[in-house]
Amino acid sequence: MLKDLFVPNAKPRPSVFLTMVGCQVLFLLLLWLFYPLQLFPTLGEVGTSFKDLVTTQGLIQELWASLTTALGALGIATVLALGISYLTALPFFRPIAYAASKMRYLTLTGLTFFMALLLSSGHQVKLSVLVFGATVYLVTGMTSAILTTTQEEMDHARTLGMSEWRSFYEVVVLGKLDEMLEVVRQNFAIIWTMITLVETLYQSEGGIGLLLYKQNRYLHLAGVVAIQLVILATGAAQDYLFAFLRRLFFPYSELSTAK
Amino acid sequence: MADHSYKEPILTLRDISMQFGGEVVLRDISLDVLDVVRPGVNQGQVVGFYGRSGIGKSVLCRIIAGLLPPTTGTVQVANPQRPVCPGDVGFVQQRYPLFNHRTLLDNLLVAAQRKHALTEAKVKVEDFLARFDLAQHRRKYPAQLSGGQRQRAAIAQQLLCSEHLIILDEPFSGLDIAMIDEVKKIIIEVTTSNELNTVVIVSHDLATTTALSDTLWLLGPERDAAGQCITGATITKNHQYNLAEMGLAWQPGIQAKPEFVQLIEHLKDEIRKS
Numbered sequence: 001m002l003k004d005l006f007v008p009n010a011k012p013r014p015s016v017f018l019t020m021v022g023c024q025v026l027f028l029l030l031l032w033l034f035y036p037l038q039l040f041p042t043l044g045e046v047g048t049s050f051k052d053l054v055t056t057q058g059l060i061q062e063l064w065a066s067l068t069t070a071l072g073a074l075g076i077a078t079v080l081a082l083g084i085s086y087l088t089a090l091p092f093f094r095p096i097a098y099a100a101s102k103m104r105y106l107t108l109t110g111l112t113f114f115m116a117l118l119l120s121s122g123h124q125v126k127l128s129v130l131v132f133g134a135t136v137y138l139v140t141g142m143t144s145a146i147l148t149t150t151q152e153e154m155d156h157a158r159t160l161g162m163s164e165w166r167s168f169y170e171v172v173v174l175g176k177l178d179e180m181l182e183v184v185r186q187n188f189a190i191i192w193t194m195i196t197l198v199e200t201l202y203q204s205e206g207g208i209g210l211l212l213y214k215q216n217r218y219l220h221l222a223g224v225v226a227i228q229l230v231i232l233a234t235g236a237a238q239d240y241l242f243a244f245l246r247r248l249f250f251p252y253s254e255l256s257t258a259k
Numbered sequence: 260m261a262d263h264s265y266k267e268p269i270l271t272l273r274d275i276s277m278q279f280g281g282e283v284v285l286r287d288i289s290l291d292v293l294d295v296v297r298p299g300v301n302q303g304q305v306v307g308f309y310g311r312s313g314i315g316k317s318v319l320c321r322i323i324a325g326l327l328p329p330t331t332g333t334v335q336v337a338n339p340q341r342p343v344c345p346g347d348v349g350f351v352q353q354r355y356p357l358f359n360h361r362t363l364l365d366n367l368l369v370a371a372q373r374k375h376a377l378t379e380a381k382v383k384v385e386d387f388l389a390r391f392d393l394a395q396h397r398r399k400y401p402a403q404l405s406g407g408q409r410q411r412a413a414i415a416q417q418l419l420c421s422e423h424l425i426i427l428d429e430p431f432s433g434l435d436i437a438m439i440d441e442v443k444k445i446i447i448e449v450t451t452s453n454e455l456n457t458v459v460i461v462s463h464d465l466a467t468t469t470a471l472s473d474t475l476w477l478l479g480p481e482r483d484a485a486g487q488c489i490t491g492a493t494i495t496k497n498h499q500y501n502l503a504e505m506g507l508a509w510q511p512g513i514q515a516k517p518e519f520v521q522l523i524e525h526l527k528d529e530i531r532k533s
Binding site for chain 1: 346416
């Protein structure tokens with residue numbers, strides 16, 4: 001029962017585990033409520049600020065604007081990254097994937113400036129920076145997944161009389177789709193990191209990043225914490241959604257993992 | 260009258276050598292598998308293939324399966340003989356790979372569709388599911404199958420799409436005695452269902468494999484006149500055993516015969532020496 005929570009690799013009952021998580025969250029909230037840090041806003045202040053952000057500053061609308069931009073960027077970046085990664089089957093394209101992966105070291109500010117020179121509208125700049133940023137991270141993760149393909153897997157497809165392209169399609173494209181979705185899930189967070197920065201540079205379309213920037217600027221710490229918690233909750237919901245999609249479309253993907 | 264005779268070649272290896280980065284792994288391997296004919300029996304061929312771990316058995320299997328071009332030499336299959344291509348020879352690798360993203364039914368269908376239209380492929384697959392005692396697992400993914408079920412599925416998949424040749428890499432390793440009997444039954448069923456069906460068994464289980472085989476190959480280093488090992492493993496004429504000619508093939512209960520026991524001891528000595 002309870003002692004299972006402290007035994008390595010133990011499998012506590014779901015009800016026990018959920019109760020434990022609930023208690024941990026409650027403990028943190030109580031700690032926050034009764035022992036507030038001097039610099040950190042109290043739970044009450046954050047609650048009040050959250051209410052104010054929703055009712056007077058359009059938090060939900062700004063969140064929606066950021067979310068749709070992020071999803072749009074992620075969609076485009078995923079298609080691009082899949083294309084670049086799958087093309088590594090052809091030696092001619094391998095340098096492109098290698099270069100794309102290394103471009104994640106480029107700084108966002110310099111990149112934004114460069115994009116602004118190339119593109120006319122603020123929205124396009126914002127979207128292209130996000131797409132670029134997400135693509136280079138996705139390519140890194142996706143090529144790593146592709147590189148885990150073993151000789152045995154490819155030989156297996158070949159012994160079934162499949163051509164090289166068909167073997168690649170069966171083993172790498174179809175066989176690793178679930179891993180690709182996992183790579184997308186893991187890298188979605190990077191878009192949230194970037195979007196808050198990009199929205200402060202291009203303020204015309206608003207967004208939760210701009211709202212956060214304003215709270216920072218006027219030293220509304222409670223507002224900052226409230227927005228951060230909203231972003232955290234949105235990210236957790238996204239993770240859950242991706243895990244759900246993975247279970248739905250790729251039911252085999254979790255069968256061989258340790259429970 | 261002899262109880263068996265030989266007809267056309269099924270598998271021919273000529274002067275196979277293989278080097279990796281200048282290191283000779285295999286050299287001068289020439290082998291023939293001929294269609295053995297027994298009156299009143301659909302008799303396929305079973306070749307037992309032995310050698311110490313790391314000697315190059317898997318490399319030779321990949322060459323025979325057309326997955327790895329040899330540095331020199333040729334592999335010919337089928338009748339009339341032609342150079343081997345990937346897909347001509349079924350190869351069930353040690354860990355019984357299947358497509359993990361497909362159900363068992365889909366795994367077999369994708370193989371059967373290589374030679375048959377969809378409707379016909381479905382009929383074939385149903386037949387194989389029943390023959391290999393896998394019908395109740397058709398909707399399962401490979402990760403949900405037991406080791407034995409997975410092995411049967413991998414063999415069925417290769418049989419559905421390969422020609423007459425199939426290589427089984429360590430088919431008995433890690434199996435309990437009941438499962439070994441089951442795999443033996445499958446091999447006998449495969450080799451007696453078509454005159455040209457040929458199974459090459461790569462194994463360290465000498466007794467079980469030899470009892471099933473009509474030919475044995477022993478891969479190992481050859482020694483020169485001074486007794487020094489020559490680089491690169493080979494299968495010399497002395498290490499190609501025709502069990503049919505020796506009167507040690509196709510006999511139930513052969514393992515109890517003194518000649519069989521002697522042969523196993525001889526094989527063990529040869530492997531130790533290599």
